[in-house]
Amino acid sequence: MGWFTSLGQSLAIPSPLLPQVEAWTTSQLESMVWNDVLGTPPTIPMTRAEAMMVPAVARSRHLTTSAIAGCPLTTWAGGVQTLPTPTWATATDGQLGAVPPARRRELYLSAGQSPWWRMLWSVDDLIFYGASVWLVTQFEDGDPAGRPLRMARLPWATWTVDEQGRITDPDGKPFPENQLRVFPGPHEGLVNFASRAIRNASILETAAADIARRPFRVELHQTTDIELTKPERAELISATRQALADNAGILFTNAAIETKDHPINSADLLIDGRNAAAVDIARVVSIPAAMIDATTAGASLTYETTEGRNAEWIDYGLSLYMDCITARLSMDDVVPQGSSVAFDTTDLTSLTVPATGQPRED
Numbered sequence: 001m002g003w004f005t006s007l008g009q010s011l012a013i014p015s016p017l018l019p020q021v022e023a024w025t026t027s028q029l030e031s032m033v034w035n036d037v038l039g040t041p042p043t044i045p046m047t048r049a050e051a052m053m054v055p056a057v058a059r060s061r062h063l064t065t066s067a068i069a070g071c072p073l074t075t076w077a078g079g080v081q082t083l084p085t086p087t088w089a090t091a092t093d094g095q096l097g098a099v100p101p102a103r104r105r106e107l108y109l110s111a112g113q114s115p116w117w118r119m120l121w122s123v124d125d126l127i128f129y130g131a132s133v134w135l136v137t138q139f140e141d142g143d144p145a146g147r148p149l150r151m152a153r154l155p156w157a158t159w160t161v162d163e164q165g166r167i168t169d170p171d172g173k174p175f176p177e178n179q180l181r182v183f184p185g186p187h188e189g190l191v192n193f194a195s196r197a198i199r200n201a202s203i204l205e206t207a208a209a210d211i212a213r214r215p216f217r218v219e220l221h222q223t224t225d226i227e228l229t230k231p232e233r234a235e236l237i238s239a240t241r242q243a244l245a246d247n248a249g250i251l252f253t254n255a256a257i258e259t260k261d262h263p264i265n266s267a268d269l270l271i272d273g274r275n276a277a278a279v280d281i282a283r284v285v286s287i288p289a290a291m292i293d294a295t296t297a298g299a300s301l302t303y304e305t306t307e308g309r310n311a312e313w314i315d316y317g318l319s320l321y322m323d324c325i326t327a328r329l330s331m332d333d334v335v336p337q338g339s340s341v342a343f344d345t346t347d348l349t350s351l352t353v354p355a356t357g358q359p360r361e362d
Helices: 002-009 026-038 048-052 055-069 101-106 115-128 195-213 230-246 267-285 306-329
Strands: 073-077 080-082 131-139 148-153 180-184 216-222 257-263 339-343
Touching (some): 048 055, 055 115, 055 306, 115 131, 115 148, 180 306, 306 339
Antiparallel strands (some): 073 339, 131 180
């Protein structure tokens, strides 16, 4: 467990391997409240919930996780695919094996896990946190190497790493080491190394929403020489704001006040700025910018086949996560020595086959 210990000790903020609930939690809501009050100083840790509020992050996550989860796992030995595929890779009975019902509730495993769901959320862990953990829920009978018959992903909120580098449950009790299959990720996780890029994108989204609500600013220009006190100016501004809200944007002024509107030139912000932020998100997630509807400077619009685009995506993006998963699953405590595990990417790189007629290109 040295990898976890050194990683945790190297961070001044809470370790990226400490649990963070995958949906809304009190701590995440508090973080967002403080962001509203204080802005977004770099000392406030990024959370997955905050990152997923950025459309480019959400789309990158959805495409990456679903693409990998849709690729079946296969096993190989001596360059030949071995059949049948191990039970743990294809079991659709929930993969919980002999886990007692009470323990299932503690670990949020009561509903069971399909292989697709388990893989999708494992990739999600790798993207945002830089690690994922599976629990062996049933071992092969009579296997001296203790290889698994069934495995389930431990939800991120249900495990942490203690000071000794042991992986523990929510009560602080260490999991038996022979039941754990840990996937160290290819990086520290977006919430740790990409917080600035995500925050920049989030700020642009907030600014764009504000401009959409208020596309211009109103100036109250005084046409008389009467000196208004600071409280009087504040009261006039407040009354104008209220009048705009109550009267569908219509104001009445006397001869002492002239209103001037100042439209905001938002093209750079709403189009170029958000596009640049989306490109940065694509870079940190390792997904082609065009796949999340972002374009780089001088990008070519040359037609590209779906299979060619996806093959490039696998080589320069998906393989980052695929390889770390299959490398761990190819170890001797999962498959026999000399065997390896690989993703079958045929569906990603093949032609689309319609319900009737011949195969066609998208």
